[in-house]
Amino acid sequence: MKRQMPSTKEIEREIQDRVKSMFRKDFEEATKEEIYRACAEVVNDVVIDNWLTTQKEFNKQDPKCVYYMSMEFLIGRLLGNNMINMRGYTEVMDALDALGIDINEIEDQEPDPALGNGGLGRLAACFLDSLATLRYPxxxxxIRYHYGMFKQKIEDGYQKEVPDDWLQTRYPFELERPEYEFEVKFGGWVRYESQPDGTTKYIHEGYNSVIATPYDMPVTGFDNGMVNTLMIWDAKPKEVFRLASFERGDYNKAVEDMNLARNLTEVLYPNDNHVQGKELRLKQQYFFVSASLQRALNKYFRYHHDIMKLPEKVVFQMNDTHPTLTVAELMRLLMDEHGLGWDDAWEVTTHCVAYTNHTIMAEALEKWPEEIFKGLLPRIYMIVEEINRRFCEEIRAKFPGDEQRIHRMAILADGQVKMAHMAIAASFSVNGVAALHTEILKNVSLHDFYEMYPEKFNNKTNGITQRRFLMHGNYKLSDWVISKIGRSWITDLSNMEKLENYLDDKKSLDEFMEIKLENKKRLAKYIWDHNKVNVDPNSIFDVQVKRLHEYKRQLLNILHVMYLYNQIKENPDMDFYPTTFIFGAKASAGYENAKLIIKLINNVAAVINNDKSIDNKLKVVFIEDYRVSNAEWIFAAADVSEQISTASKEASGTGNMKFMLNGAVTIGTMDGANVEMYNELDGENIFIFGMSSDEVIAHEKNHDYNPVDEMNNNPHIQKVLGQLINGYYSIDNPELFRPIYNSLLNTQCTERADMYFVLKDFASYCEAHEKIQAAYKDRETWAKMALSNVAHVGKFSSDRTIQEYVDDIWHLDKLELK
Ligand code: B1N
Structure with a gap:
């Protein structure tokens, strides 16, 4: 039976009781943090009962389930999310209110678990939310990183990284499960013995190993009693006892094991769309893949005996190439531990694994030096060699005589292990994350593989959960939508189209704009509290929040702001609707160009915000430490959503969808899922500019783009670029921004100047902004545009995405819960 949250009165009493029993304090004496912990336990009580019921039904009904393998889960805070899904948010809010406490302050006590970088990790979290809500097991x-994504401080305009010690105090939403510990082995060598039956036994020796301990986190479905499990693995040394005692043993090995365990899960690599190729990262990958597979097989064998039928009960979805070792490790377990021959093991593996590609950026392709790979994973390497040998034979059979093709497609080539190639060779499904992205994979980046296995390729356009990004982040709009069209959109976002009936209703449009204004005031206060910048909630809030990467073109945005500032200075009376440009972005710690762009944004902000002569027409704000928790408020407050990546580069984007859900209007290129937003909107109520992906790809192929021409033909660009190197935004050091200038104009700097066509798209970006200005001036026009975005957002729910994965790839059984 589904257990529900108690009544407001009961919650009020329970919170007080918990504070007493947990901290030996009366409620009045308790700190905010203690009250947060008490609330977490009140909610956990309900969650745990539903978790137990779900797992019992799971065992009884024996449905097929998915293991979503991902190095990142950017789950964000769980207290608010779990209260919403348990249908107890209002009750807890009222109970706290009765006790004189603001629920926001309590939620703010929770660390924001940042076990991911950006879109890829957040997508994994949205998927878990939708799977539970749709009752799919x-x-x-x-990985249970001890330090997640770093916290960002801005000092003198520069990003400073501060460690995120989110486990400093016990996290209330995780449960250690020592009963599911497994050993994971690294290094050493492989000895083989021929068996009397003609088979060979492989024995791994001389290795170091760690014990993998899972911490389970409940993943609650919305109002349905379903609770799935997120297992994140931590490492502990196997050999501590040997150090402690004087038992004979290899003391050095014990020390090595200890250090291995210490380092393994220490920190998340803070790179988005980029890989560093560090050995520790490969260790992390094998660690969590091996432990997860061991637990999955362990569970399977509790209720089944025929391993050949594994694909009927289990599918492993690989979130990008990071967990590609799933392929070889599953082969190893099936052969070495469960006695299958190669052909049977390959049959099972290739029916259990599927791969999602998230990027075409070359620097994000994972390739490991064979020497490192072989040294760290000697048995896995042998298996990869055999997979590669057979794969090359298969290519040869299909394309006889085309040795170049074999070289291009091989898993082992040029002294490297190419993870994407292995993922595609073994997976029964290969999907991209937006329609355009999948077409580019098929026709360009993975064209060879598409010719080999056209049937494997499919598209699954990304989505987001409306429970977190509207109900939790924007309860005012959420309640308003409920008052207009009911609650069905909470679990079926396509129902938002019912809002079309209000597009011509002046009163509704007014209410809608009033809510936006309230949300802008909330953000303005946040900006004041955190940045000490005063922004006018009546100005246009034009927002770009996402990881900082040159292809995402925050530079285009800030150059445009510099241009606007010049315009306003030159024509003080020009017709201009006051605008606040809001940025939020973390740059990878070693990404120099990205970090310099942050400094540029902050310097431009300092100049513009302090210029009294422009009469507050322009403001620029860089929000420090952009993360899931402040993102929710930022989306809610945005008028304009900046989705301006170089066409073809952003695989999908998911921020674009979160803005749309909250009634912001997009300015964007025809890239990623923007294309599908454009289609859902029938090409209206969205501001598209810039080159198409075909044009970008053609320029890249023909090497015929020269940014110097763009500068020479456009005096506005000339002026802005001049200001990058004449000290206009950096009086003390006029050379400070020279590297940015060079990246745009000087071929010596990168393989091509202006790699991301910033100057090429500049003029059309300016025009699109002028259209926004015109549209915003008419309040009713704007309200209609914005509401129309909400009405057409239905496709972009992760519930829709997950249903497509289930129908086309996973074929899961729904769990029945009374
Ligand atoms: O995955 C998101 C997409 O919406 C974004 O467009 C895409 O950029 C993002 C290596 C990545 N692709 N690749 C990564 C992250 C970490 C890392 O170490 C690559 N992130 C994306 C969801 O599909």
């Missing part, structure tokens, strides 16, 4: 499998 699922496990998330990941």
């Amino acid at each position: 699922a496990y998330g499998c990941g």
Whole structure:
């Protein structure tokens, strides 16, 4: 039976009781943090009962389930999310209110678990939310990083990284499960013995190993009693006892094991769309893959005996190439531990694994030096060699005589292990994350593989959960939508189209704009509290929040702001609707160009915000430490959503969808899922500019783009670029921004100047902004545009995405819960 949250009165009493029993304090004496912990336990009580019921039904009904393998789960805070899904948010809010406490302050006590970088990790979290809400049995499998994504401080305009010690105090939403510990082995060598039956036995020796301990986190479905499990793995040394005692043993090995365990899960690599190729990262990958597979097989064998039927009960979805070792490790377990021959093991593996590609950026392609790979994973390497040998034979059979093709497609080539190639060779499904992205994979980046296996390729356009990004982040709009069209959109976002009936209703449009204004005031206060910048909630809030990457073109945005500032200075009376440009972005710690762009944004902000002569027409704000928790408020407050990546580069984007859900209007290129937003909107109520992906790809192929021409033909660009190197935004050091200038104009700097066509798209970006200005001036026009975005957002729910994965790839059984 589904257990529900108690009444407001009961919650009020329970919170007080918990504070007493947990901290030996009366409620009045308790700190905010203690009250947060008490609330977490009140909610956990309900969650745990539903978790137990779900797992019992799972065992009884024996449905097929998915293991979502991901190095990142950017789950964000769980207290608010769990209260919403348990249908107890209002009750807890009222109970706290009765006790004189603001629920926001309590939620703010929770660390924001940042076990991911950006879109890829957040997508994994949205998927778990949707799987539970749709009652599909699922496990998330990941790593319990002790330090998640760093916290960002801005000092003198520069980003400073501060460690995120989110486990400093006990996290209330995780449960250690020592009963599911497994050993994971690294290094050493492989000895083989021929068996009397003609088979060979492989024996791994001389290795170091760690014990993988899972911490389970409940993943609650919305109002349905379903609770799935996210398992994140931590490492502990196997050999501590040997150090402690004087038992004979290899003391050095014990020390090595200890250090291995210490380092393994220490920190998340803070790179988005970029890989560093560090050995520790490969260790992390094998660690969580091996542990997860061992637990999955362990569970399977509790209720089944025929391993050949594994694909009927289990599918492993690989979130990008990071967990590609799933392929070889599953082969190893099936052969070495469960006695299958190669052909049977390959049959099972290739029916259990599927791969999602998230990027075409070359620097994000994972390739490991064979020497490192072989040294760290000697048995896995042998298996990869055999997979590669057979794969090359298969290519040869299909394309006889085309040795170049074999070289291009091989898993082992040029002294490297190419993870994407292995993922595609073994997976029964290969999907992209937006229609355009999948077409580019098929026709350009993965064209060879598409010719080999056209049937494997499919598209699954990304989505987001409306429970977190509207109900939790924007309860005012959420309640308003409920008052207009009811609650069905909460679990079926296509129902938002019912809002079309209000597009011509002046009163409704007014209410809608009033809510936006309230949300802008909330953000303005946040900006004041955190940045000490005063922004006018009546100005246009034009927002770009996402990881900082040159292809996402925050530079285009800030150059445009510099241009606007010049315009306003030159024509003080020009017709201009006051605008606040809001940025939020973390740059990878070693990404120099990205970090310099942050400094540029902050310097431009300092100049513009302090210029009294422009009469507050322009403001620029860089929000420090952009993360899931402040993102929710930022989306709610945005008028304009900046989705301006170089066409073809952003695989999908998901921020674009979160803005749309909250009634912001997009300015964007025809890239990623923007294309599908454009289609859902029938090409209206969205501001598209810039080159198409075909044009970008053609320029890249023909090497015929020269940014110097763009500068020479456009005096506005000339002026702005001049200001980058004449000290206009950096009086003390006029050379400070020279590297940015060079990246745009000087071929010596990168393989091509202006790699991301910033100057090429500049003029059309300016025009699109002029159209926004015109549209915003008419309040009713704007309200209609914005509401129309909400009405057409239905496709972009992760519930829709997950249903497509289930129908086309996973074929899961729904769990029945009374
Ligand atoms: O995955 C998101 C997409 O919406 C974004 O467009 C895409 O950029 C993002 C290596 C990545 N692709 N690749 C990564 C992250 C971490 C890392 O170490 C690559 N992130 C994306 C969801 O599909």
